[in-house]
Amino acid sequence: xxxxxxxxxxxxxxxxxxxxxxxxxxxxxxxxxxxxxxxxxxxxxxxxxxxxxxxxxxxxxxxxxxxxxxxxxxxxxxxxxxxxxxxxxxxxxxxxxxxxxxxxxxxxxxxxxxxxxxxxxxxxxxxxxxxxxxxxxxxxxxxxxxxxxxxxxxxxxxxxxxxxxxxxxxxxxxxxxxxxxxxxxxxxxxxxxxxxxxxxxxxxxxxxxxxxxxxxxxxxxxxxxxxxxxxxxxxxxxxx
Amino acid sequence: xxxxxxxxxxxxxxxxxxxxxxxxxxxxxxxxxxxxxxxxxxxxxxxxxxxxxxxxxxxxxxxxxxxxxxxxxxxxxxxxxxxxxxxxxxxxxxxxxxxxxxxxxxxxxxxxxxxxxxxxxxxxxxxxxxxxxxxxxxxxxxxxxxxxxxxxxxxxxxxxxxxxxxxxxxxxxxxxxxxxxxxxxxxxxxxxxxxxxxxxxxxxxxxxxxxxxxxxxxxxxxxxxxxxxxxxxxxxxxxxxxxxxxxxxxxxxxxxxxxxxxxxxxxxxxxxxxxxxxxxxxxxxxxxxxxxxxxxxxxxxxxxxxxxxxxxxxxxxxxxxxxxxxxxxxxxxxxxxxxxxxxxxxxxxxxxxxxxxxxxxxxxxxxxxxxxxxxxxxxxxxxx
Ligand SMILES: Nc1ncnc2c1ncn2[C@@H]1O[C@H](COP(=O)(O)OP(=O)(O)OP(=O)(O)O)[C@@H](O)[C@H]1O
Ligand SMILES: [Mg+2]
Numbered sequence: 001x002x003x004x005x006x007x008x009x010x011x012x013x014x015x016x017x018x019x020x021x022x023x024x025x026x027x028x029x030x031x032x033x034x035x036x037x038x039x040x041x042x043x044x045x046x047x048x049x050x051x052x053x054x055x056x057x058x059x060x061x062x063x064x065x066x067x068x069x070x071x072x073x074x075x076x077x078x079x080x081x082x083x084x085x086x087x088x089x090x091x092x093x094x095x096x097x098x099x100x101x102x103x104x105x106x107x108x109x110x111x112x113x114x115x116x117x118x119x120x121x122x123x124x125x126x127x128x129x130x131x132x133x134x135x136x137x138x139x140x141x142x143x144x145x146x147x148x149x150x151x152x153x154x155x156x157x158x159x160x161x162x163x164x165x166x167x168x169x170x171x172x173x174x175x176x177x178x179x180x181x182x183x184x185x186x187x188x189x190x191x192x193x194x195x196x197x198x199x200x201x202x203x204x205x206x207x208x209x210x211x212x213x214x215x216x217x218x219x220x221x222x223x224x225x226x227x228x229x230x231x232x233x234x235x236x237x238x239x240x
Numbered sequence: 241x242x243x244x245x246x247x248x249x250x251x252x253x254x255x256x257x258x259x260x261x262x263x264x265x266x267x268x269x270x271x272x273x274x275x276x277x278x279x280x281x282x283x284x285x286x287x288x289x290x291x292x293x294x295x296x297x298x299x300x301x302x303x304x305x306x307x308x309x310x311x312x313x314x315x316x317x318x319x320x321x322x323x324x325x326x327x328x329x330x331x332x333x334x335x336x337x338x339x340x341x342x343x344x345x346x347x348x349x350x351x352x353x354x355x356x357x358x359x360x361x362x363x364x365x366x367x368x369x370x371x372x373x374x375x376x377x378x379x380x381x382x383x384x385x386x387x388x389x390x391x392x393x394x395x396x397x398x399x400x401x402x403x404x405x406x407x408x409x410x411x412x413x414x415x416x417x418x419x420x421x422x423x424x425x426x427x428x429x430x431x432x433x434x435x436x437x438x439x440x441x442x443x444x445x446x447x448x449x450x451x452x453x454x455x456x457x458x459x460x461x462x463x464x465x466x467x468x469x470x471x472x473x474x475x476x477x478x479x480x481x482x483x484x485x486x487x488x489x490x491x492x493x494x495x496x497x498x499x500x501x502x503x504x505x506x507x508x509x510x511x512x513x514x515x516x517x518x519x520x521x522x523x524x525x526x527x528x529x530x531x532x533x534x535x536x537x538x539x540x541x542x543x544x545x546x547x548x549x550x551x552x553x554x555x556x557x558x559x560x561x562x563x564x565x566x567x568x569x570x571x572x573x574x575x576x577x578x579x580x581x582x583x584x585x586x587x588x589x590x591x592x593x594x595x596x597x598x599x600x601x602x603x604x605x606x607x608x609x610x611x612x613x614x615x616x617x618x619x620x621x622x623x624x
């Protein structure tokens with residue numbers, strides 16, 4: 001692609017105390033793309049997303065977003081620049097209402113008009129949320145909580161949305177719906193970086209993919225190529 | 241296993257049990273007149289309000305950083321002393337007033353600037369100017385009344401609370417919880433001894449001529465009921481502060497950020513919340529409430545002492561745990577409950593009055609045994 005990258009990780013390493021969780025990772029995301037991040041348990045997928053947000057101690061390396069180096073910036077700054085996240089396990093604020101959760105997604109914004117528009121957009125994607133606006137989020141079903149977590153991320157009107165296993169623990173039917181919605185969000189021009197265990201479904205709708213193993217990128221390429229890659233099939237697509 | 245009980249249900253049961261016991265005992269006391277009914281009730285409501293105000297500080301800080309801030313009782317003590325000096329020493333000579341204004345106002349500004357994210361110089365000046373002028377006028381020209389002293393003390397105490405957080409707790413962010421706990425105990429000792437050194441280790445009388453200690457009376461039938469103004473004012477001010485607090489946490493952006501941080505600090509950060517700022521804000525608000533309690537407690541009992549924060553502090557902590565630590569309504573309920581129990585036990589069972597300080601802890605132990613998450617505490621298992 002010829003366009004300027006939206007997000008670029010250059011030789012990024014990340015640490016939990018003395019333990020290195022990411023080792024010289026290189027990744028590029030172009031505007032409008034949908035990229036998936038695959039890998040087994042503890043391979044560093046969630047850590048990658050947290051490093052992009054500045055929630056993990058970063059060692060060497062550089063991160064660029066919209067052409068600007070952000071790896072020394074505060075988390076709030078990165079979010080204000082246009083990164084949003086749907087965290088692993090949804091993690092809605094359980095004792096806040098659906099509305100308050102959505103408001104938290106727009107925490108750094110101060111344009112009431114735009115916030116209202118985006119809330120309408122979220123309701124158009126997830127009508128269920130509008131019906132439950134004043135219900136505490138902790139009492140929603142797992143699927144509804146996933147929708148809320150996605151809606152909350154959209155409320156910051158991001159350019160890049162990071163999703164950590166949006167299909168976890170959902171019935172197959174709902175997984176399909178969720179991925180359809182992810183696709184439609186992506187088609188609005190929002191770049192999507194999605195972590196998935198479910199490699200088949202992720203690769204079937206993503207443009208490209210990266211595969212992590214113990215903190216290193218071991219495979220990368222267009223989704224279709226990965227889907228048919230021998231090593232990939234053996235390791236992650238559950239075939240012998 | 242935990243029986244699910246609603247807040248309203250719990251409240252009902254607690255009240256019912258309490259009034260049944262009181263009613264049953266009053267039956268057996270022939271000299272328990274209507275006047276005493278009113279007096280006991282006002283006394284209990286006042287003491288309970290004060291415990292509730294202090295308990296809120298414990299519960300808020302615990303909710304955000306899982307720390308029992310043992311120095312909170314000393315913050316309460318500082319509140320009383322600040323008001324005392326504000327009333328006794330004013331009017332200050334103008335030069336001294338100016339110096340104090342710059343010192344207090346300057347620190348207050350530094351603290352609030354990071355608290356409320358006042359990045360623009362214009363906004364900062366907009367806050368700074370009236371604040372500085374206000375403090376200067378208060379200090380420099382006449383002797384302060386108790387309301388002005390209360391207000392000044394709330395500012396000064398809030399600044400002290402934030403400084404405590406900055407100096408003692410912030411460097412330990414991410415450290416094991418025990419380190420913070422030990423630091424909190426050390427901070428408490430430090431402030432107690434500092435208080436004795438700076439304020440003198442004696443009891444000082446605190447009896448300002450105000451409406452608060454004016455004797456009031458009214459008639460109920462044939463009886464005359466006597467009480468002092470403080471018994472009406474304390475519940476009133478407490479109610480007002482609770483309304484403000486409730487408005488803050490449910491309606492304002494920062495208040496919601498605070499609740500979000502208490503529920504999941506990492507995700508709050510992912511939404512752009514500056515967690516350090518929210519923690520400082522929590523200390524700020526908790527300390528203003530403690531200051532209000534300290535001033536009113538001092539006026540109620542007519543004296544102040546550097547160790548005065550010890551017992552009310554521990555009792556309010558017990559109240560916070562009894563109500564369910566981390567829960568704001570829980571702290572209020574726990575505080576009121578302890579106030580009522582303390583007053584009514586002394587009044588209805590005079591032989592037990594020597595043990596009045598023990599009941600808080602008996603109740604605490606019972607709660608810890610049978611309902612560790614507190615009367616209306618948040619279920620600790622909720623977070624998966
Ligand atoms: N807060 C933490 N402190 C210490 N080590 C951590 C922390 N979080 C993650 N790790 C370690 O970093 C490594 C990568 O974890 P990460 O959560 O990124 O894996 P993951 O690929 O998302 O796994 P999963 O698919 O199970 O979610 C693991 O070995 C994990 O134990
Ligand atoms: Mg993960």
